[in-house]
Amino acid sequence: MSPTPVVSVRDLRVYYGTPRGTVRAVDHVSLDIGEGEVLGLVGESGCGKSTLGRGILGLLPEGAVSDGEVLYGGRNLVGMGAKELRRLRGPDLGLIFQEPMTRLNPVMRIEDHFRETLQQHEPGLSARELRTRSLETLGRMGIPPTRFRQYPHEFSGGMRQRIMIALALVLRPKLLVADEPTTSLDVIVEAQILGILSDLRQTFGTALLLITHNLGIVAEACDRVAVMYAGQIAEEGDARDVFADPAHPYTRELLRSTISLETEELHSIPGSPPNLIDPPRACRFHPRCPSAMVVCAERNPIEQRIAHGRRVLCWLHGPEELIPDGGTEPLEREEIAVADEA
Template sequence: MNPDKTDKTDTVLEIAGLSLAVRGTPLLADVTLRVARGETVGLVGESGSGKSLTVRSALGMLPRGARASGSVAVAGEQVLTASPRALREIRRTRASMVFQDPRAALNPVRRIGDYLTEGLRARGVPRRAAEARALDLLERVGIRDPRGALRRFPHEFSGGMLQRVVIAGALATEPALLLADEPTTALDVTTQAEVVALLRGLQREHGTGMVFVTHDLDLAAAICDRVYVMYAGRTVEEAPGAALFGAPGHPYTRALLEASPSVRGERAELRAIAGRPRALAEAPTGCAFRDRCPKAADACAADVPAAIAHGLSLVACLDPEGTGR
């Protein structure tokens, strides 16, 4: 999947032909993804499709023993071939991640103030200036009594408030790229909406490019400029958000939509996807989705489909016209 609609001079993340294996077991194959400055790109698919592994590759957070090929560049800096020192610099200044569980991102025995200021101090910012920046960020993400919050420990915050703290920490160094790995899954609906609005507002203010990983297709449609659909370790469709959800070209994308409830009430009957999700290592030959696809033909078993244009989308399917709405 290689859409050329994004100006490369303004690209903050470019993943090209990324393949990944651990001890001979393939996990990702030929994944391509691009994010421009100020753009929100969604990454959707069932559990195990490779979404989290893809975004973690942008920080060089690969499984132990992983062998990777292809290219991953953050704001022009290569990640897969970076030295440990260069990789630390990328994580410190160019890219940040907001995880699904904020407690997993924080040391439970360190105060919030230490968490928020350590990256700034490592860049040479004086202690008082770093603390002032942390106070400003806490106030902007809606933390009451930000000065008192600096002295508190993670267990003293609710999940929603702690996620706000993590967002503040992710944006402290004004990174070019923000990776949000299902950041609202563990939160209640009201808090989810607040956190998403907060992320979007801060992103627009700083011109940050963002990858938003989610299972919530309605949410992806609402906030993402473009969306990539992943299945069995591959990207199978890429399109502008409205086009993808209005007229999906890949049968897997259509099946995901038919299996997902809509807050707008436009899908009265939900249809489960036949079979079970496949990891790349156990996917059938040819199109990995063919054993679950109602439109599969003999030709689907021959080769992995190349991405072809289908309206505004790029679709890895032999017959997207036969599967569109």
């Protein structure tokens, strides 16, 4: 990994306005992704992972408000004009969408999708170069050239997902946000996709933000992992270190919920992620946390640096001087319920 980050996110916030109130989908998030590095972003549904990915690329719906910094090439993408952002998306910033059928135009052939993408960003390509490059990218996805002129509805869900990935890769972006890129794919094709993404970063130095629920993929394909909960990064560090010795209770609970060959009984985290219009006060995980202390329901946790440069947002790691007397006492389950309703 290059010591200079391809993208640096600093104190990023993304809020949505709704009739019921403001949804704080991404709340003061900071992270770096280096050249040729794969950062896995994990967490339950509704924790803000997809919003963070789109917030980095400036692809937010109308009504969303973002603040903070997303530094790319010395420029802040937050607040950048729409025209400038469009020029960057594709050759610099790429996105693999989560739902391929809703992203492919049903009245356009696959050939037309690739022609439109390449002509928009590389108008100097000849028709032969355009076709060759498109077919090479599709071939790496396991899609034969005989299907180049077919329509999206003629493909299975898994093949449509591979086409979406190919459309993102054909421009060889420097930063690629992959939002659940292996959804609906069988394990063999999933392994092929991960291999292709690995080749891409090794060959072109592409930085990759991999958003997924699959912790097995993160363990296999990612250099670092960021664990997101209720719009915040609960823990971030080297993937091997985090998996071997998770520092945040939420990370531990996620790993305990993963099924493996050694699994003897199923485990789940009680409750569900909070409503981000009105999240729990203080630590947002404390209503579900098996290690919750009194201080967790009273004060916001302060991010700490621990062994091997890992970051963790949890009072279990201090700072001790800011924990009041009695703050380390266990928080009873009845007290947790009352604290969550307050």
